[in-house]
Amino acid sequence: MNLKNISIALTVLVFGVIAMLFMQKGNYVNQAKEHYEATTAKSFKGNSMVLELVNNAIDMNKQTWAIACGALQTVKNSQDMARLEAKFFPATKGSNSIANKTRRFEASSANVIVSTFGKVEEDKKTGVKSLADLQSVDVSVLLGNVAAASAAEGDDAEEEGEE
Amino acid sequence: MDKKKMKILVVVDVVILVALIVILMTLKGGYEEQAKRTANEQESAYLEKNTQVLVEQWRSVDQYSMAWKLVYSMLSGAKTEAAFKSNLAAIEGDKDARFKQISHLYTGAGINDAVQNGIYQKAGLAEGTILLKNEKGNKEVACGKNCVVKFSFAKGKLKNVDYSALVQYNLANTLKIEKPGEYHFE
Numbered sequence: 001m002n003l004k005n006i007s008i009a010l011t012v013l014v015f016g017v018i019a020m021l022f023m024q025k026g027n028y029v030n031q032a033k034e035h036y037e038a039t040t041a042k043s044f045k046g047n048s049m050v051l052e053l054v055n056n057a058i059d060m061n062k063q064t065w066a067i068a069c070g071a072l073q074t075v076k077n078s079q080d081m082a083r084l085e086a087k088f089f090p091a092t093k094g095s096n097s098i099a100n101k102t103r104r105f106e107a108s109s110a111n112v113i114v115s116t117f118g119k120v121e122e123d124k125k126t127g128v129k130s131l132a133d134l135q136s137v138d139v140s141v142l143l144g145n146v147a148a149a150s151a152a153e154g155d156d157a158e159e160e161g162e163e
Numbered sequence: 164m165d166k167k168k169m170k171i172l173v174v175v176d177v178v179i180l181v182a183l184i185v186i187l188m189t190l191k192g193g194y195e196e197q198a199k200r201t202a203n204e205q206e207s208a209y210l211e212k213n214t215q216v217l218v219e220q221w222r223s224v225d226q227y228s229m230a231w232k233l234v235y236s237m238l239s240g241a242k243t244e245a246a247f248k249s250n251l252a253a254i255e256g257d258k259d260a261r262f263k264q265i266s267h268l269y270t271g272a273g274i275n276d277a278v279q280n281g282i283y284q285k286a287g288l289a290e291g292t293i294l295l296k297n298e299k300g301n302k303e304v305a306c307g308k309n310c311v312v313k314f315s316f317a318k319g320k321l322k323n324v325d326y327s328a329l330v331q332y333n334l335a336n337t338l339k340i341e342k343p344g345e346y347h348f349e
Contacts, residue, residue: 003166003169003170003173004169006173007169007172007173007176010172010173010176010177010180011172011176013176013180014176014179014180014183017180017183017184017187018183020187021183021186021187021190024187024190024191024194025190025194028194028195028197028198028348029194029198029348031198032198032199032201032202032346032348033202033346033348035202035206036202036205036206036343036346037343037346039206039210040206040209040210040343041343043209043210043213043343044213044340044342044343047213047214047216047217047340048340050217050220050274050278050282051216051217051220051334051338051339051340052335053272053273053274054220054224054268054269054272054274054334055333055334055335055338056272057268057269057271057272058224058227058268058332058333058334059333060271061268061271062227062231062329062330062332063330065231065234065235065329066329066330068235069231069234069235069238069326072235072238072239073238108271109271110267110268110270110271111271136239137235137239139235141267142231142264142267143232143260143263143264143267144260144263144264144266144267145263146267
């Protein structure tokens with residue numbers, strides 16, 4: 001009787017071990033799968049974010065460059081400049097510094113251009129001063145030379161009054 | 164079942180059991196090693212593919228930045244074919260300025276120095292020249308992936324610059340990070 005019980009128990013044990021044999025593979029596969037999914041998901045999220053942020057930055061950067069290069073071709077005075085700025089950034093306005101004869105346009109802290117004009121003009125009826133005779137457009141900030149452009153920034157900037 | 168057959172069954176069970184335990188222990192190590200190896204291989208392959216997109220983006224931004232600088236130089240300085248040649252050589256040759264311009268754009272985008280350096284270590288700067296076409300009077304310059312700026316000269320003087328591709332430049336249409344595929348235990 002004892003022997004019969006032992007043989008039954010051993011047979012059950014054999015099937016149990018066979019089951020374990022199949023289950024352990026599943027466990028390792030699941031562990032590996034979890035590791036793979038966690039690592040790749042982190043990479044996907046991080047790299048997608050970099051890709052998107054840079055693409056968004058390009059979007060603003062290219063429009064700022066377009067203003068700078070467009071100004072060199074078509075702008076004569078600060079009113080022209082304001083129109084060009086509004087074409088690319090309807091919600092952002094540049095500001096004139098009458099004392100420095102410059103106009104600063106800042107789409108963001110990384111996207112700044114400073115235009116230098118040759119003379120100041122005054123509307124005799126309204127007394128509003130504006131800048132004329134575009135001389136140059138400083139793109140130091142766009143080139144990454146932030147310090148150079150900060151030095152050029154006028155501290156007596158006046159809001160443009162011609163619009 | 165008689166006693167003799169029971170004895171045989173017990174002996175057979177014990178032998179099978181021992182054999183199964185040996186197999187279990189052997190396979191355990193094998194499965195563990197295989198699972199780790201395949202996961203690492205598939206992870207590395209995905210990360211490599213993923214990083215390659217950022218490498219391509221970095222190099223495209225380098226070309227894009229050089230192209231804008233060249234257009235600006237041609238519009239703000241001497242408008243001659245000779246100036247084009249010297250401006251292009253100066254822009255391409257100044258690797259520090261190229262890095263600075265790319266890094267400035269990335270910093271403005273909110274990408275920190277560590278991530279930038281990680282990409283730069285793999286990408287470096289765009290290789291070769293951006294000058295794609297250099298026929299007399301007609302020059303074409305690469306301004307990133309699928310982007311070309313056209314300069315035309317007449318008698319050595321700049322006649323026209325077509326940089327509309329730069330103004331419309333959009334990498335989102337051409338570069339994408341693929342979602343990871345399923346893990347395979349092979």
